[in-house]
Amino acid sequence: MSFTNQLKKATLRTAFGYLEKNPEENALKLMSWVDKLAGDGPDSFPVQRAAVRQVLEDPQNNMYQLVMNILKETDSEVLKATFENFFLNANIIGWPKQEEYRKKYNCNIPWAILLDPTSACNLHCTGCWAAEYGNKLNLTFDEIDSIITQGKEMGVYMYIYTGGEPLVRKKDLIALCEKHSDCQFLSFTNATLIDEAFANEMLRVKNFIPAISVEGFESATDGRRGNGTYQKVIQAMEILKEKHLPFGLSCCYTSQNLDSISSYEFIDQMIQWGARFVWYFHYMPVGNDAVPELLPNPEQREFMYHRIRDIRATKPIFAMDFQNDGEYVGGCIAGGRRYLHINANGDCDPCVFIHYSNANIRDMSLLDVLHSPIFMAYHDGQPFNDNHLRPCPMLENPEKLREIVKATGAHSTDLQSPETVDHLCDKCEAYAKNWTPTATELWSCSCAKKKGEAEK
Numbered sequence: 001m002s003f004t005n006q007l008k009k010a011t012l013r014t015a016f017g018y019l020e021k022n023p024e025e026n027a028l029k030l031m032s033w034v035d036k037l038a039g040d041g042p043d044s045f046p047v048q049r050a051a052v053r054q055v056l057e058d059p060q061n062n063m064y065q066l067v068m069n070i071l072k073e074t075d076s077e078v079l080k081a082t083f084e085n086f087f088l089n090a091n092i093i094g095w096p097k098q099e100e101y102r103k104k105y106n107c108n109i110p111w112a113i114l115l116d117p118t119s120a121c122n123l124h125c126t127g128c129w130a131a132e133y134g135n136k137l138n139l140t141f142d143e144i145d146s147i148i149t150q151g152k153e154m155g156v157y158m159y160i161y162t163g164g165e166p167l168v169r170k171k172d173l174i175a176l177c178e179k180h181s182d183c184q185f186l187s188f189t190n191a192t193l194i195d196e197a198f199a200n201e202m203l204r205v206k207n208f209i210p211a212i213s214v215e216g217f218e219s220a221t222d223g224r225r226g227n228g229t230y231q232k233v234i235q236a237m238e239i240l241k242e243k244h245l246p247f248g249l250s251c252c253y254t255s256q257n258l259d260s261i262s263s264y265e266f267i268d269q270m271i272q273w274g275a276r277f278v279w280y281f282h283y284m285p286v287g288n289d290a291v292p293e294l295l296p297n298p299e300q301r302e303f304m305y306h307r308i309r310d311i312r313a314t315k316p317i318f319a320m321d322f323q324n325d326g327e328y329v330g331g332c333i334a335g336g337r338r339y340l341h342i343n344a345n346g347d348c349d350p351c352v353f354i355h356y357s358n359a360n361i362r363d364m365s366l367l368d369v370l371h372s373p374i375f376m377a378y379h380d381g382q383p384f385n386d387n388h389l390r391p392c393p394m395l396e397n398p399e400k401l402r403e404i405v406k407a408t409g410a411h412s413t414d415l416q417s418p419e420t421v422d423h424l425c426d427k428c429e430a431y432a433k434n435w436t437p438t439a440t441e442l443w444s445c446s447c448a449k450k451k452g453e454a455e456k
Contacts, residue, residue: 009084023071027056034087066316070276075244081206082246085184090157097155107370108336108379112158113151114352115144116344117173119415121165123190123225137344137415141172143361147342148180150366161187162352164344170198177205186211188250192229194236199243211250211279212237216260217269234273241274248277253304254294255283262307271317280308282323284353284395285427288417292427298438305389305442326391327446335378336370347413350378354394354401356410356421373408389439389446396432396439398425 019026031053040046055063071079090111098109119137139147148159159180166173166187177185184207191212202208212233215221221230240247249270251261260266262280270278282301285292296304304324311319326332333339334351341352346362348369349355359372369375384393384400393400404410405421412418 009088013080013084019071020076023068024059027067027071028053031056034092062314062316063312063318066276066318069316070246073244073274074246075203075206078203078206078245081181082184082209085157085182085207089182090184094155094157101154105367105371107367108375109154109370110151110156110336110339112160112339113147113156114160114162114339114341115139115147116163116342117144117161117166117169118164119344120168121163121190122168122192123165123229138169139342139344139346141175143346144172144176145179147361147366148176148183152180152183154366157183159183159185160339161185161189162341163188165190165193167193167198170201173208174198174201174205177208181205181207183207185209188213190225190229190233191236192232194239196239199239199245202240202245203243209245210236210240210247211277212247212275213250213252214261215251216257216266220257220260237273237275246276247274248279249273249275250279250281252281252283253296255296255300256294258296258300258304262304267311267315267317267319271315275317277318277320280304280319280321282321282395285431286353286355286419286424287414288419288423290427292431295431298435301435302438302442323392323395324389326388327443329388331383331385331388331391332378332393335382336375337378337382340369340375343413343415345413345415348372348375349413350374351394355413355419356401356405357413358408358410374404374410377404377408387439387443389443390432390436394425395428396435398428398432401425 019030031049035049035053055061055067058064074082095111098111101109116137117139151157151159161173167189170193173185173187177183186209188211191210194210214233215223215225218230221233237247253261267278282296282304283294284290285295301324304321308319308321308324311317322333329338334341334354336350341349342361343349343355346360347355347357348359348361349357356374357372358374359369361369364372378393381393381400381404383391384397385391390396393404402421402425412420
């Protein structure tokens, strides 16, 4: 580590000492330290830092309440590790390194890497292949370790586990947290394997955060995941809350459950459980057995567009909708532009929802993966639409994915039932056509609003 980065870490640790004594009084002081550490360059996140400062200057703001809840109710050592790994390593230190690699190698370099440690799962959820497929595929400890080591060379300090159920491999995941203590780890999980012993391990390593999948209230959750699952999830969240460990939630919205999981009643319940963030995912018609009827209609998606923004403006929880928040990240973030996905077979997919590839991490380096044909097609084609409310090359621009897969010779990496790109994209054609008028109107309004704010 360079002397400059060592100094940044020492400075941040000193600042935290002040923060612990009085969060309300010293939060802005910490922000001033962060500003100094970030500098004034284009890669110093000036817009994001200004937004955080604005929140900290307004005690009546709902996000101010969220920040104070996090500062006061999170284990102090976990909080220090999270701020150091996420804010300093993954962003202030990591981002400039990523930019250096992007320019040097003329390819996408991710901010985060998604990994499937295993194809196994302990549940048998309706519509999910994982339990039936079983414990057939696993990335070894050494393979995951190698991916993380290669990633850090490029400035990547954020790693997210998907699956399968990642916590089937909880011992290895904790060992990886321990070995790579400078990284931040997040895991999507059904939470049924979170017990007091595992929570104590989380406290020990300090750099592991669960994102718990929920379907809604008890009847909806147990209906899909099995009787008694909801109560196990509640118990897991109670353990995490009691031990002052941060966690968030993950919700997939469909035409059938959208109203319930986006209701204010459910949002308030999330906050009561102790969740600090919620990731909303749009249903994707991926797989030969997918149900296109579960795709939200334009009116439902527009509702979610407004609802997520309202939650962020009024509730002390941070809500994200990756399909409708494309305007904040410049459209599609897959293909290594901000993230990529590596499944339990080592196949490197551009997106966790788009299972086509011509690269396997067992056969090539991470940098070579990012130079593989399908990843370079993403690099050269992004953004796939100038309207960032139509970001995806599959869902909103299916002609783009057809072209990419056929031009690059990518093959299906679906673990259960390989799906042709034509079969997948055919399911998206009507959706893309129907969403376009609404997306055009919303995008025009958003651009006009931003222009007006800039002219003030």
